[in-house]
Amino acid sequence: MKFRAKIVDAACLNHFTRVSAMVAKLAKICTLRISPQTLNFILSDKVAGGGVSMWCELEQENFFSEFQMEGVSAENNAIYLELTSENLSRALKTAQNARALKVKLTNKHFPCLTVSIELLSVSSSSRIVTHDIPVKVIPRKLWKDLQEPTVPNSDVSIYLPVLKTMKSIVEKMRNLSSHLIIEANLSGDLNLKIETELVCVTTHFKDLGNPPLASEDASQDRDPEQMAEVRIDIRKLLQFLAGQQVNPTRAVCNIVSNKLVHFDLLHEDVSLQYFIPAFS
Amino acid sequence: MKCLVTGGNVKVLGKAVHSLSRIGEELYLEPLEDGLSLRTVNSSRSAYACFLFAPLFFQQYQAAAPGQEALRCKILMKSFLAAFRSLAMVEKSVEKCCISLNGRSSRLVVQLHCRYGVRKTHNLSFQDCESLQAIFDPALCSHVLRAPARVLGEAVLPFPPALAEVTLGIGCGRRVILRSYQEEEADSSVRAMVTEMSIGEEDFQQLQAQEGAAITFCLKEFRGLLSFAESANLSLSIHFDAPGRPAIFAVKDILLDGHFVLATMSESDLHSPAPHRLVPPLQAHSTPHLDDFANDDIDSYMIAMETTVDSEGSRAGPSIPLSPGLRPPCSPGPYSEDNDAEPSTEPGTPPPKKFRSLFFGSILAPAHSPPGPSPVLAEDSEGEG
Numbered sequence: 001m002k003f004r005a006k007i008v009d010a011a012c013l014n015h016f017t018r019v020s021a022m023v024a025k026l027a028k029i030c031t032l033r034i035s036p037q038t039l040n041f042i043l044s045d046k047v048a049g050g051g052v053s054m055w056c057e058l059e060q061e062n063f064f065s066e067f068q069m070e071g072v073s074a075e076n077n078a079i080y081l082e083l084t085s086e087n088l089s090r091a092l093k094t095a096q097n098a099r100a101l102k103v104k105l106t107n108k109h110f111p112c113l114t115v116s117i118e119l120l121s122v123s124s125s126s127r128i129v130t131h132d133i134p135v136k137v138i139p140r141k142l143w144k145d146l147q148e149p150t151v152p153n154s155d156v157s158i159y160l161p162v163l164k165t166m167k168s169i170v171e172k173m174r175n176l177s178s179h180l181i182i183e184a185n186l187s188g189d190l191n192l193k194i195e196t197e198l199v200c201v202t203t204h205f206k207d208l209g210n211p212p213l214a215s216e217d218a219s220q221d222r223d224p225e226q227m228a229e230v231r232i233d234i235r236k237l238l239q240f241l242a243g244q245q246v247n248p249t250r251a252v253c254n255i256v257s258n259k260l261v262h263f264d265l266l267h268e269d270v271s272l273q274y275f276i277p278a279f280s
Numbered sequence: 281m282k283c284l285v286t287g288g289n290v291k292v293l294g295k296a297v298h299s300l301s302r303i304g305e306e307l308y309l310e311p312l313e314d315g316l317s318l319r320t321v322n323s324s325r326s327a328y329a330c331f332l333f334a335p336l337f338f339q340q341y342q343a344a345a346p347g348q349e350a351l352r353c354k355i356l357m358k359s360f361l362a363a364f365r366s367l368a369m370v371e372k373s374v375e376k377c378c379i380s381l382n383g384r385s386s387r388l389v390v391q392l393h394c395r396y397g398v399r400k401t402h403n404l405s406f407q408d409c410e411s412l413q414a415i416f417d418p419a420l421c422s423h424v425l426r427a428p429a430r431v432l433g434e435a436v437l438p439f440p441p442a443l444a445e446v447t448l449g450i451g452c453g454r455r456v457i458l459r460s461y462q463e464e465e466a467d468s469s470v471r472a473m474v475t476e477m478s479i480g481e482e483d484f485q486q487l488q489a490q491e492g493a494a495i496t497f498c499l500k501e502f503r504g505l506l507s508f509a510e511s512a513n514l515s516l517s518i519h520f521d522a523p524g525r526p527a528i529f530a531v532k533d534i535l536l537d538g539h540f541v542l543a544t545m546s547e548s549d550l551h552s553p554a555p556h557r558l559v560p561p562l563q564a565h566s567t568p569h570l571d572d573f574a575n576d577d578i579d580s581y582m583i584a585m586e587t588t589v590d591s592e593g594s595r596a597g598p599s600i601p602l603s604p605g606l607r608p609p610c611s612p613g614p615y616s617e618d619n620d621a622e623p624s625t626e627p628g629t630p631p632p633k634k635f636r637s638l639f640f641g642s643i644l645a646p647a648h649s650p651p652g653p654s655p656v657l658a659e660d661s662e663g664e665g
Contacts, residue, residue, distance in 0.1 A: 087473040094438040094475075110471065125455075125480025129438045134471040 154254035183229035294364030302504030429509035449494025
């Protein structure tokens with residue numbers, strides 16, 4: 001297995017740093033999948049994570065000026081690594097004024113993702129920062145649990161409001177309740193509701209717009225005013241919103257009534273899918 | 281004792297107290313002929329810090345009332361720091377600071393004269409004490425590094441604030457290397473990230489050390505002096521010797537000098553019993569140029585797939601513990617076969633107490649101490665009267 005890649009463009013580096021910071025907020029430990037065309041950050045829906053799952057994908061050629069990888073074998077040309085996301089995020093943050101950044105898979109007594117940064121320096125000699133991020137190579141037999149989740153047939157699909165606004169509202173609601181109900185309909189209405197013994201609070205978002213539905217049948221049967229709802233753990237929603245430092249290019253929320261909420265975001269050219277199951 | 285600090289020097293004094301507070305809980309204040317000395321030592325006596333402010337630093341300086349002996353006192357660091365808690369406030373509104381020791385009322389009085397006629401007076405109780413002395417001589421150290429504080433500040437930037445220890449050494453091509461030091465736990469399933477910063481010799485005003493020389497010390501304690509040096513825009517010099525011998529960090533200008541003496545890990549501390557010790561040779565990363573892929577040692581990337589991911593599958597060169605001082609001059613290539621030092625496999629020992637007391641180590645292990653006076657000694661101020 002081999003992996004080495006290089007970033008020389010400052011904008012690409014900053015974008016990659018932002019992506020890793022977002023992943024670090026969403027998953028403490030995640031899987032990095034390296035394949036010839038893409039990089040993925042994956043959190044699979046294990047019980048340990050509370051059933052939350054994440055699939056983040058980026059095209060490697062949008063970031064790296066050089067990219068070489070050799071997977072486990074020719075048929076299975078991919079590398080799956082488990083790492084602590086914060087390590088990668090921290091390492092990339094030190095590359096603020098970097099001339100070049102290199103990432104490679106190395107073996108220093110145990111497998112590491114080595115991030116090598118050449119810093120711009122006032123003096124003639126360059127400064128080099130190296131981070132060895134310990135990783136665990138995930139064996140092939142476990143790959144099946146780490147595949148792209150199938151997008152469920154949702155009852156309602158709606159564009160999200162400005163995430164910062166949503167986050168500040170959910171933050172306040174969190175003080176009152178540990179569960180939250182997200183409901184939306186095909187008329188562009190989205191509500192965030194909490195219900196406790198003492199009080200019910202609902203925030204209404206209107207005219208959000210709905211993306212065109214994939215399947216024709218669903219759109220015909222459903223009353224546009226009818227809400228699809230799901231009750232979720234408010235902390236999971238908050239964790240997701242806290243990870244979005246920048247407002248995405250596109251943000252869609254898909255609700256499967258009483259089962260699941262699926263957030264489908266696009267940050268420029270990086271796609272993020274986040275699944276929060278209904279609170280059981 | 282009575283001294284008056286005015287203008288920008290009040291903030292400098294405040295900053296020094298903040299630095300000292302990173303080390304110890306008690307502040308030893310001693311007015312001397314050549315200035316006011318503020319000293320502290322940490323509880324395990326593995327770090328000692330001292331600032332000496334020359335009489336010129338003060339608008340008025342009187343070490344002792346005529347005919348009287350100078351009073352030495354020991355105060356709670358927290359109490360003294362309270363007067364300088366907010367440096368921003370100090371800078372903005374304090375015009376003068378008057379510190380006086382009143383033997384009769386046994387109070388140390390710190391009076392801040394602020395803008396708009398506001399006067400803040402802190403009456404701190406103190407204890408008489410013996411002088412806190414540490415005997416050390418930077419000139420006796422074989423290695424010296426000196427650089428503007430800014431360079432060292434940038435050097436420690438990549439390291440997380442929580443990192444406890446760091447290894448400083450000279451690598452290939454006379455590059456100065458700083459590497460995070462991690463205690464390797466035998467059963468750790470979650471290993472820590474290792475960060476290394478490599479700086480060229482040209483960034484240093486003085487570099488008198490041979491390749492391979494290295495010490496490991498407490499980064500948190502060092503940051504105390506570093507932040508002072510950065511704010512005062514001074515150069516910081518680091519004097520060190522063999523591992524285990526204390527390292528001296530010093531700043532100096534005409535009005536003040538500061539010394540932080542920190543214990544360093546000794547050879548035996550560095551040779552941990554854990555089998556998978558991540559102490560790659562210091563020179564492994566010391567390449568001055570970001571090498572092209574073509575020069576990389578391909579083998580170092582190959583990872584045997586279906587074997588366990590422990591180091592049994594390692595294809596890197598022999599694991600070489602950091603043994604500065606004993607290491608031959610570095611050889612080219614990251615994983616050189618020339619170094620034949622093997623990691624010592626000591627039988628399982630309890631986690632070593634990392635930093636031996638600066639003040640007692642040399643007394644307890646006479647075999648290792650150099651001939652002549654022990655490098656660092658301090659009288660226990662609680663002990664003999």
